Each structure stands twice: as structure tokens, then as C-alpha cells.
Amino acid sequence: MPQLPSFTSLSGISIPTLGISVLVCTVIAYTVINMFGFGRKNEFPVEGRVIVITGGSDGMGRAVAMNLAGRGAHVVVVARTVSKLQSTVEDMRRVALNSLKQRFFYISADLSDAAECDRMIAEVTGWNYGSGPDVVWCCAGFCHPGFFTEVPISIQRQQMDNVYWTAANTAHATLRNWLAPMKNPRRHLIFTCSTLAFTPIAGYGPYSPAKAAIRSLSDTLSQEIEMYNGAFTQRHRNSAPAADVKIHTIFPMGILSAGFENEQKLKPELTKMLEDADKPQTPEEVAQISISALERGEYLITTMFVGNIMKGTSLGPSPRNAPIGDTVLSWLSNLVFLQVIPDLRNKAFNWGKTNGLPNVYPGEEDETPQATTPPS
Numbered sequence: 001m002p003q004l005p006s007f008t009s010l011s012g013i014s015i016p017t018l019g020i021s022v023l024v025c026t027v028i029a030y031t032v033i034n035m036f037g038f039g040r041k042n043e044f045p046v047e048g049r050v051i052v053i054t055g056g057s058d059g060m061g062r063a064v065a066m067n068l069a070g071r072g073a074h075v076v077v078v079a080r081t082v083s084k085l086q087s088t089v090e091d092m093r094r095v096a097l098n099s100l101k102q103r104f105f106y107i108s109a110d111l112s113d114a115a116e117c118d119r120m121i122a123e124v125t126g127w128n129y130g131s132g133p134d135v136v137w138c139c140a141g142f143c144h145p146g147f148f149t150e151v152p153i154s155i156q157r158q159q160m161d162n163v164y165w166t167a168a169n170t171a172h173a174t175l176r177n178w179l180a181p182m183k184n185p186r187r188h189l190i191f192t193c194s195t196l197a198f199t200p201i202a203g204y205g206p207y208s209p210a211k212a213a214i215r216s217l218s219d220t221l222s223q224e225i226e227m228y229n230g231a232f233t234q235r236h237r238n239s240a241p242a243a244d245v246k247i248h249t250i251f252p253m254g255i256l257s258a259g260f261e262n263e264q265k266l267k268p269e270l271t272k273m274l275e276d277a278d279k280p281q282t283p284e285e286v287a288q289i290s291i292s293a294l295e296r297g298e299y300l301i302t303t304m305f306v307g308n309i310m311k312g313t314s315l316g317p318s319p320r321n322a323p324i325g326d327t328v329l330s331w332l333s334n335l336v337f338l339q340v341i342p343d344l345r346n347k348a349f350n351w352g353k354t355n356g357l358p359n360v361y362p363g364e365e366d367e368t369p370q371a372t373t374p375p376s
């Protein structure tokens with residue numbers, strides 16, 4: 001009588017081996033499908049949409065504007081300096097996907113002033129035949145690095161105004177516009193933060209807190225917006241507007257922009273040493289990587305490997321992009337940071353030991369280089 005196949009032999013392969021192989025193949029197939037995005041819906045369609053980009057006249061914001069113009073969006077760029085805005089509009093016309101249909105516009109406004117943000121959103125709505133924009137992407141801001149005690153407090157307040165308040169004022173004006181009845185309920189509000197919101201680096205005291213505040217606002221709004229979504233399901237009982245608003249925040253590492261060149265002139269040598277792991281990216285790279293992540297529907301978005309590790313250690317209560325992937329990332333990052341946290345502090349300590357204090361002391365603020373705030 002022929003022997004029945006035993007538990008350990010099925011055409012010569014044991015069943016546990018077969019099981020593990022199937023599992024491994026499934027994981028590989030799943031990863032490949034995810035990597036190439038087969039069958040995945042684009043969560044960030046932009047063709048024919050009206051997109052406002054603050055800080056859209058330079059650096060990352062300008063690169064985002066050019067990229068989206070090339071994908072068929074109608075783009076409004078907002079910043080203070082008119083000449084840079086005009087040249088960006090001209091360049092967008094050149095790269096437009098459909099130059100006959102697409103419309104471009106610029107608004108000069110200092111967005112650290114809330115009234116200016118309201119005016120800006122009202123102007124965009126007028127220009128868009130009475131409808132608000134579909135996407136608002138906050139990129140305005142610049143960095144004034146320096147040691148906390150050496151940078152005059154007035155400049156630190158300016159950083160809060162130009163980094164946090166330009167974003168918060170824009171979000172306030174935008175959401176008030178969006179939470180009125182709207183034609184196309186799916187909207188995107190995008191903040192541009194920095195990986196410094198995840199990991200402290202000495203010499204960024206005037207700047208990092210403003211970025212950390214943006215991250216906190218983003219997390220709060222991503223929860224608060226659900227109240228509007230919930231109310232909308234009961235719209236037969238109340239007048240809730242359709243509020244399918246998605247919030248996202250981008251966390252770039254260094255970006256090779258005009259703002260970055262200026263920042264390098266002010267930056268303490270210790271800070272440059274501590275951020276040695278940062279290999280700055282071009283604005284175009286940052287724009288492209290961010291847009292691809294938005295298309296995948298991500299919430300907290302980093303633009304390179306080291307930034308992702310920095311995010312992992314600091315995920316806290318933020319909504320996850322992928323529950324399993326982000327959880328594994330946070331475990332691994334926490335292990336990496338067991339070494340990174342004391343390393344950064346030791347480097348600061350040893351810097352002081354070797355070099356003493358820098359030349360500028362409190363009370364000599366007049367010698368501190370001033371933040372560049374290009375004229376309106």
C-alpha cells in the first residue's frame with residue numbers, strides 16, 4: 001500500500017517550509033504592490049483644482065507651485081515681495097500642463113497679519129468665481145538660528161510671527177472659508193513644518209518652538225475636523241456643511257533655498273556640527289517627494305530616511321500613516337535615539353569644553369546679525 005504523504009513531506013517540501021514560503025511571498029508581494037502603488041487611488045488629485053501656496057515665490061514653495069502647475073492645477077502664490085511673485089507666475093505659465101485652461105494668480109500679503117490672511121482668502125475666492133480654494137499649502141516662513149540667550153527676544157517673537165502665525169493665520173482664514181457650504185467637499189490643508197519639531201538641535205531655539213507649535217496645531221485640527229465630518233452625517237437635522245477636509249504636515253530636512261543660504265550665515269558652528277547628518281535636498285526634490293506622499297494619503301510626511309527616524313522617535317499621539325509600519329518604525333527609532341540623545345548633548349558639552357563660549361554675550365545683542373525680512 002503506498003504511503004500517504006506525511007506531515008513532513010509533500011512532494012519533498014515540508015508543510016511548515018511551504019507555509020513560511022507562502023507567508024514570505026505574500027509579504028514581498030504586498031510590499032511590491034505598495035511600493036509601486038498598483039491599484040491605489042490617488043488621494044491628492046490636482047488637475048483642475050485651485051491651489052494656494054503661501055511662500056510660493058521662493059525655495060520649496062516655489063518648487064511646489066511649479067510642480068503643481070505642471071500637473072494641471074490652477075495656482076495662486078502668496079508672499080510679500082511682488083517681483084518674485086510675478087516671476088513665479090511667468091514661470092508657471094511656461095510649465096503649465098494645459099496653458100489654455102490653467103489660471104495663475106499672485107497675491108502680495110504679509111501673512112503674519114491675520115487680517116491680511118482673511119483678505120488673501122477673500123481675494124482667492126473672488127478670483128475663483130465665488131468658491132474657496134481646494135487646497136491650501138502653507139510654506140511661508142524662514143529660519144533665524146542662534147543660541148537662545150544671544151538672539152534678542154524681539155527676533156524670537158518675529159520667528160513666532162513669521163513661522164507659526166503665518167501658518168495659523170492662514171489655517172484660520174482657510175477653515176472659516178471652507179466650513180461654509182462648499183461645492184467640492186474634499187479639501188486639503190497642508191502645513192510645512194521641519195524635522196526640528198521632532199528632535200531638538202542646539203542653536204535652533206528661536207525657530208524650532210514655532211515649528212513644534214505648527215505640529216501641535218496640525219494634530220489638534222486633524223481631530224477637531226472630525227466634529228464637522230460627524231455633524232455632516234446628520235445634515236438633515238442641522239445645517240452642517242460638507243467638510244471633508246484632510247490635514248497634512250510636511251517635515252523637511254535642510255532645503256537648498258535662498259532662505260537656507262541666509263540661515264547658514266547666522267548659524268553657530270556647533271549647530272552645523274550637530275546637524276551633520278543632514279544632507280540638504282533641492283526644493284524640487286522636496287516638492288516631488290511631498291506630493292507623492294500626499295497622493296498616497298499620508299498625514300505626517302518626511303522627505304528622507306534620517307527625517308523618518310526622527311519622526312519615529314516622536315510619533316506620540318499623532319495619527320499614523322500605516323499602523324504596523326509606523327509602530328515598528330517608532331520602536332526602532334526609540335532604540336536608535338537611546339544613543340542619539342546623549343550623543344547630541346555630549347557633542348554640545350565637548351564643544352563648550354574645547355571652544356569656550358561664543359564671542360557674543362547677552363547685552364551685546366546689537367552685534368547680532370539681523371533676521372532678513374525682505375521688504376513687503
Ligand SMILES: NC(=O)C1=CN([C@@H]2O[C@H](COP(=O)(O)OP(=O)(O)OC[C@H]3O[C@@H](n4cnc5c(N)ncnc54)[C@H](OP(=O)(O)O)[C@@H]3O)[C@@H](O)[C@H]2O)C=CC1
Pocket residue numbers: 054055056057058059060061078079080081082084109110111112138139140141142143162163166192193194195251252253254255256257258259260283373374
Ligand atoms: N530651508 C530649510 O532648510 C528648511 C525650511 N523649512 C521650511 O520650509 C518652508 C520653505 O522654506 P524655504 O524653501 O527655505 O523658503 P525660502 O526662505 O526660500 O522662501 C520663503 C518664502 O516665504 C515667504 N514669506 C516669508 N515670510 C512671509 C510672510 N510673513 N508673509 C508671507 N510670505 C512670507 C517668502 O517670500 P517674501 O519674503 O517675499 O515674503 C518666500 O516666498 C519654510 O516654512 C521653512 O521654515 C523646513 C525645513 C528646512
Ligand SMILES: CCCCCCCCCCCCCCCC(=O)[C@@H](N)CO
Pocket residue numbers: 142143194195196199201252253254255260263274275276277278306309310336340
Ligand atoms: C539615524 C538617525 C540619527 C538622527 C540624528 C539627528 C540628526 C539631526 C539632524 C538635524 C536636521 C535638521 C533639519 C531641519 C533644518 C531646518 O529646519 C532648518 N534648516 C530651517 O530652515
